[in-house]
Amino acid sequence: MDATLGEGGHSLAILEASNPTGRVLGLDLDPRSRDAAALRLESFGQRFVSAAGNYGDMVALAHSLGLNQVDGILMDLGFSSRQIGSPGYGLSFLNDEPLDMRYDPEALLTASDVVNNYSEQELARVIYEFGEETRSRQIARRIVGSRPVRSTTQLASLVASASGPRRGGRTHPATRTFQAIRIEVNDELVNLASGLEGALQLLNPSGRLAVISYHSLEDRVVKLFMQRQSALCICPPEVPICVCGHQPTLKLVHRRVIKPSAREIQENPRSRSAKLRVAYQL
16 A cells, blocks of 8 residues: 555555556545556556545545555655645745645645634644744744735745744745644644554554654654554553553564665755654564
């Protein structure tokens, strides 16, 4: 299962590596991504199937297609390069677009709703919790005082003016705020937690779960989940003798997180923040 299908690059590699009988189910909320992947993978015929949804829906989607178990699940979190670089998504402040940020164009909540309708306190909370932005209150105050905010460039300009100059910053001052709003719009962390739990239900014994994350919030959720599911004991530290009776369901393939090499980053600069964690089902 490619739980974040995107353009189908990972699915292509899995299908090629699993010739001649391997099959892939690709999930994606974005119909534009599913169409692009279907065209790219057309030559594989019935070995590839796609479905509308995300990793939070993986169990229900798999069961609806008659799949009760799978041998591997890949989750490549966040947005694709095409989504951030293409018009119509409102994910980037490099292009002047309406505030949208939805992966699913039929979803009700948009970035405009968050920016223009949330209270100042609620907006500050979103920016702080999901963007880990220390200047969230100043940013929220500036946004609320400038409503209505209509476009990505207007929002980026407001955030930059509210957050002020930063020493040695390689990223735009609006990056964390845009991340926070995107996570809120797409409910990404809730779906991630559901997807990780769903993987335990779908994986065959020895089936592998591989998750690629791109920021600390995602990686923390994945790391803690895999640590807990692979632990022999989950008792609180103050309990001197194990009484939990916990049975591990996963075993870590690598003790440490896998990061891209210098060569990989040179070939694909957007991979520089990627972190890969892998475990298999016991």
